[in-house]
Amino acid sequence: MAQSIVKEFTKGLWKENAPFRVVLGLCPVLAVTKTVENGIGMGLATTFVLVFSNFFVSIFRNFIPSKVRIACYIVIIATFVTIVELLMQAFTYPLFLKLGIFIPLIVVNCLVLGRSEAFAGKNPPHYAVADGLGMGIGFTLSLTVLSAVREILGSGTLTFYETPIQLFGPDFQPFTFMVEAPGAFVGLGLLLCIMNLIESK
Amino acid sequence: MREMVNMVVVLTVITAVSGGILSMLKAGTEYRIENQILKFQKAPAINAIFSDATNDPLKDRFSIQAGEREVTFFPGKLKDGSKAVAFETKGTGFGGDVGLMVGVNIDTDQIVKVRVTTHSETPGIGSRAKDSTDFVSQFSGMNVAKNAFKVKKDDGTISAMSGATVTSRGVCTAARKAKELYMDLKPKIKTRI
Numbered sequence A: 001m002a003q004s005i006v007k008e009f010t011k012g013l014w015k016e017n018a019p020f021r022v023v024l025g026l027c028p029v030l031a032v033t034k035t036v037e038n039g040i041g042m043g044l045a046t047t048f049v050l051v052f053s054n055f056f057v058s059i060f061r062n063f064i065p066s067k068v069r070i071a072c073y074i075v076i077i078a079t080f081v082t083i084v085e086l087l088m089q090a091f092t093y094p095l096f097l098k099l100g101i102f103i104p105l106i107v108v109n110c111l112v113l114g115r116s117e118a119f120a121g122k123n124p125p126h127y128a129v130a131d132g133l134g135m136g137i138g139f140t141l142s143l144t145v146l147s148a149v150r151e152i153l154g155s156g157t158l159t160f161y162e163t164p165i166q167l168f169g170p171d172f173q174p175f176t177f178m179v180e181a182p183g184a185f186v187g188l189g190l191l192l193c194i195m196n197l198i199e200s201k
Numbered sequence B: 001m002r003e004m005v006n007m008v009v010v011l012t013v014i015t016a017v018s019g020g021i022l023s024m025l026k027a028g029t030e031y032r033i034e035n036q037i038l039k040f041q042k043a044p045a046i047n048a049i050f051s052d053a054t055n056d057p058l059k060d061r062f063s064i065q066a067g068e069r070e071v072t073f074f075p076g077k078l079k080d081g082s083k084a085v086a087f088e089t090k091g092t093g094f095g096g097d098v099g100l101m102v103g104v105n106i107d108t109d110q111i112v113k114v115r116v117t118t119h120s121e122t123p124g125i126g127s128r129a130k131d132s133t134d135f136v137s138q139f140s141g142m143n144v145a146k147n148a149f150k151v152k153k154d155d156g157t158i159s160a161m162s163g164a165t166v167t168s169r170g171v172c173t174a175a176r177k178a179k180e181l182y183m184d185l186k187p188k189i190k191t192r193i
Helices: A005-011 A026-031 A036-059 A066-091 A093-102 A104-108 A110-118 A125-155 A181-200 B002-049 B165-192
Strands: A157-160 A163-166 B062-066 B069-077 B083-092 B097-105 B111-116
Touching: A005 A125, A026 A093, A026 A104, A026 A125, A026 A181, A036 A066, A036 A093, A036 A104, A036 A110, A036 A125, A036 A157, A066 A093, A066 A104, A066 A110, A066 B002, A093 A104, A093 B002, A104 A110, A110 A125, A125 A157, A125 A181, B002 B069, B002 B083, B002 B097, B002 B111, B062 B165, B069 B165, B083 B165, B097 B165, B111 B165
Parallel strands: none
Antiparallel strands: A157 A163, B062 B069, B069 B083, B083 B097, B097 B111
């Protein structure tokens, strides 16, 4: 199986898609997908962390002693998460207020550590970046789809840039169950089911 | 032994470099972050309190040491020529801290207006403290020195929001803290305006 940048990039989009195929990193997937804006914001923040932590882990992979590799990975990941947190506070403060605690929690997202451990620690930087980018974009798309389903059904809106767009007329009765916590599980389950149906054909 | 030293050195170097980068970034973004917090959390409340001020309360802000913490005061010159300050205190509501921005007229000790800044109260119930002005407008015009700021249930004068007694009490606690702080610091505030 020859390695190629394109292949490393595209596997994250479908074949090894983090939330829906390998079912990793579910904490933010379930918690923040109340509005499309939150979903995209969380996805992009995670993508940033994934790409940079993969890159640096991969660069240092020959220097890091295997016995302390997890500690080193976590320090590198935590650094980029803090960078994201500070940048979000400085430039997109309203979004930071909504995502709140879930930004620092990217540090313990098994998706990010999983990619460092399983991929970046064993592969050269250009593959690692392609992998991080693919996984990150796959993660962002998954969050966008799930949050769109939840928001459309639960609030009848789509939110971008702080402005909810009303999709239905004033007679729309929102299915509020979908934007509450249990709705996240049901939404995720349905999407997993659809993905598996498509895959099995 | 060699391996041991190697592990310690690598981990130390990575941690030190990360720490260095972060502290630089922190210093670089500190001013911007402070401005963003002001803009999105405090500015709407301050602007509502000093809607007819002739100066810019945000720009003229100053801090006074109160015990161990620093309190930021936003001075406002009211239309009738009297001077007022706004500052934030916190009380405990139903879902956590309720931040209350209190504007006090220094010349008469009367409250100009109060507004809720940050809260995590139940949407539609406790959140009415912020979303509607019905509850908080009761405080306007009250004399800070003479009022106890308690809800009617606690033998006070403030009518609580129906179904949200805990939130109403939280706002009152914040108001009482504001009273205490204002009485303590009044002489200091006067010298700064």
